Amino acid sequence: xxxxxxxxxxxxxxxxxxxxxxxxxxxxxxxxxxxxxDPGQGLRLIYYSQIVNDFxxxxxxxxxxxxxxxxxxxxLTVTSAQKNPTAFYLCASKVSxxxxxxxxxxxxxxxxxxx
Amino acid sequence: xxxxxxxxxHITVSEGASLELRCNYSYGATPYLFWYVxxxxxxxxLLLKYFSGDTLVQGxxxxxxxxxxxxxxxxxxxxxxxxxxxxxxxCAVVQExxxxxxxxxxxxxxxxx
Numbered sequence: 001x002x003x004x005x006x007x008x009x010x011x012x013x014x015x016x017x018x019x020x021x022x023x024x025x026x027x028x029x030x031x032x033x034x035x036x037x038d039p040g041q042g043l044r045l046i047y048y049s050q051i052v053n054d055f056x057x058x059x060x061x062x063x064x065x066x067x068x069x070x071x072x073x074x075x076l077t078v079t080s081a082q083k084n085p086t087a088f089y090l091c092a093s094k095v096s097x098x099x100x101x102x103x104x105x106x107x108x109x110x111x112x113x114x115x
Numbered sequence: 116x117x118x119x120x121x122x123x124x125h126i127t128v129s130e131g132a133s134l135e136l137r138c139n140y141s142y143g144a145t146p147y148l149f150w151y152v153x154x155x156x157x158x159x160x161l162l163l164k165y166f167s168g169d170t171l172v173q174g175x176x177x178x179x180x181x182x183x184x185x186x187x188x189x190x191x192x193x194x195x196x197x198x199x200x201x202x203x204x205x206c207a208v209v210q211e212x213x214x215x216x217x218x219x220x221x222x223x224x225x226x227x228x
Binding site for chain 1: 124147149151156157158159160161164166205207209214215216218219220221
């Protein structure tokens with residue numbers, strides 16, 4: 001079945017460590033996104049990528065980094081510079097940002113906890 | 116700035132009762148509109164979407180939504196709620212070419228037995 005896979009589902013990090021969240025899609029989508037979700041704040045865009053080898057900062061990119069070396073993969077690294085990384089992280093993809101009348105497909109999320 | 120509002124943070128209804136979740140957006144032209152549902156600890160699932168044409172759209176799980184241009188609204192409705200509908204609901208908008216989704220803050224739905 002086609003879809004988006006995020007791993008791991010739960011992740012624990014010690015303060016000062018970098019961690020990488022995986023996001024893989026087999027939908028052949030060009031656009032991919034990372035969102036952060038905190039209680040009562042909805043979804044906030046961290047980074048997005050319109051195409052391979054290209055990515056742009058979203059609204060809350062500080063303390064995060066991404067890469068897009070392959071079409072199907074868009075990993076997110078939460079660096080030690082992110083002051084409050086405990087949150088639920090969602091990855092999404094879309095056929096193309098240039099095609100407006102299509103929806104985004106979401107992964108099942110990764111819950112990151114700093115211990 | 117583009118914005119999507121969902122005035123109700125939390126709604127509680129009894130099983131079998133009707134439901135309406137509100138969504139308003141602040142744009143000049145007609146955007147592309149979506150409703151998503153999220154169960155606890157899960158990703159978002161698309162319920163329905165509106166791009167053009169008939170302003171009443173049908174979605175999965177018995178949901179429907181009506182686009183009202185004059186009110187800049189896209190409210191979600193269901194005639195009879197089931198306990199399994201308890202979840203968080205997000206309204207989302209794409210306004211312009213090449214722009215990202217803008218999500219509302221979400222409405223949490225609780226269902227009483």
